[in-house]
Amino acid sequence: MKYKVNAIAQYRSFLLGFFFLIIVGMGFMIGDKQFFAGEDDELSKTIFVLQSGHESSLLTSVDTGGEKLVALTFDDGPDPRYTPDVIDLLKRYDVKATFFVVGQNAEQYPFLVQRQVEEGHEVENHTYTHPDLRLKTAVETSEEIARTEECIRKLTSRTPVYFRPPRRLYSDETVIQAEKAGYRIILWSICVENQRSKTAEQMARRVIKAVRPGMIILAHDGRLDRSQTVEALPMIIESCQQKGYQFVTLEELLAAELPDKD
Numbered sequence: 001m002k003y004k005v006n007a008i009a010q011y012r013s014f015l016l017g018f019f020f021l022i023i024v025g026m027g028f029m030i031g032d033k034q035f036f037a038g039e040d041d042e043l044s045k046t047i048f049v050l051q052s053g054h055e056s057s058l059l060t061s062v063d064t065g066g067e068k069l070v071a072l073t074f075d076d077g078p079d080p081r082y083t084p085d086v087i088d089l090l091k092r093y094d095v096k097a098t099f100f101v102v103g104q105n106a107e108q109y110p111f112l113v114q115r116q117v118e119e120g121h122e123v124e125n126h127t128y129t130h131p132d133l134r135l136k137t138a139v140e141t142s143e144e145i146a147r148t149e150e151c152i153r154k155l156t157s158r159t160p161v162y163f164r165p166p167r168r169l170y171s172d173e174t175v176i177q178a179e180k181a182g183y184r185i186i187l188w189s190i191c192v193e194n195q196r197s198k199t200a201e202q203m204a205r206r207v208i209k210a211v212r213p214g215m216i217i218l219a220h221d222g223r224l225d226r227s228q229t230v231e232a233l234p235m236i237i238e239s240c241q242q243k244g245y246q247f248v249t250l251e252e253l254l255a256a257e258l259p260d261k262d
């Protein structure tokens with residue numbers, strides 16, 4: 001009798017344990033999914049603004065018809081802590097990249113922007129103060145864009161043509177103002193920095209696994225601690241080059257775009 005009671009108690013605790021594991025497991029899966037929704041540490045708290053009907057004009061990748069071209073793009077610099085290392089790395093691997101600079105940083109470190117251009121990279125517009133553009137008026141937005149444009153033009157003698165809203169946060173007004181100023185709005189296919197990637201190796205592995213022709217890869221060379229990005233870059237570049245990919249600027253990637261079939 002005593003043995004029987006023990007057996008029932010054991011069975012009960014086994015069942016309880018089993019259900020406990022299922023519930024914990026489901027929690028992890030849901031948690032994982034939520035994490036994955038945030039593509040970037042910048043985006044973890046992002047509420048995507050998808051009500052505008054402008055999405056088709058926001059570029060996330062380019063159809064190169066299978067040609068193995070990808071664009072490596074850097075946001076939030078220039079930053080003397082990371083940008084010089086990034087430019088050195090690009091030079092070592094003969095990679096041309098696109099830098100979406102923050103106007104006030106470009107003003108503070110003009111020599112870094114000049115170096116980017118001298119070494120064949122493209123410099124584009126990522127606003128003047130890196131604000132949440134959903135909270136800005138039309139006039140404020142157009143000032144953010146114009147002030148950065150002026151700064152880039154002064155430093156590079158070239159007018160930027162691509163605009164990327166900080167943290168992918170934008171409103172209808174952002175799209176209207178950027179397009180009115182003559183910009184094409186560029187988002188990205190994948191971001192090197194990601195909450196699921198804890199180490200440089202994990203960051204690199206994730207990008208290498210996902211790489212496809214026409215992809216726009218986003219990395220960061222400023223604002224937060226980007227030391228892991230700098231560590232991951234050689235792995236990403238080497239592996240992609242071994243797979244036959246060529247890194248080009250956004251302008252070159254778009255020049256390789258297949259004409260619309262419609």
Ligand SMILES: [Zn+2]
Pocket residue numbers: 075076126130166167
């Ligand atoms: Zn940014």
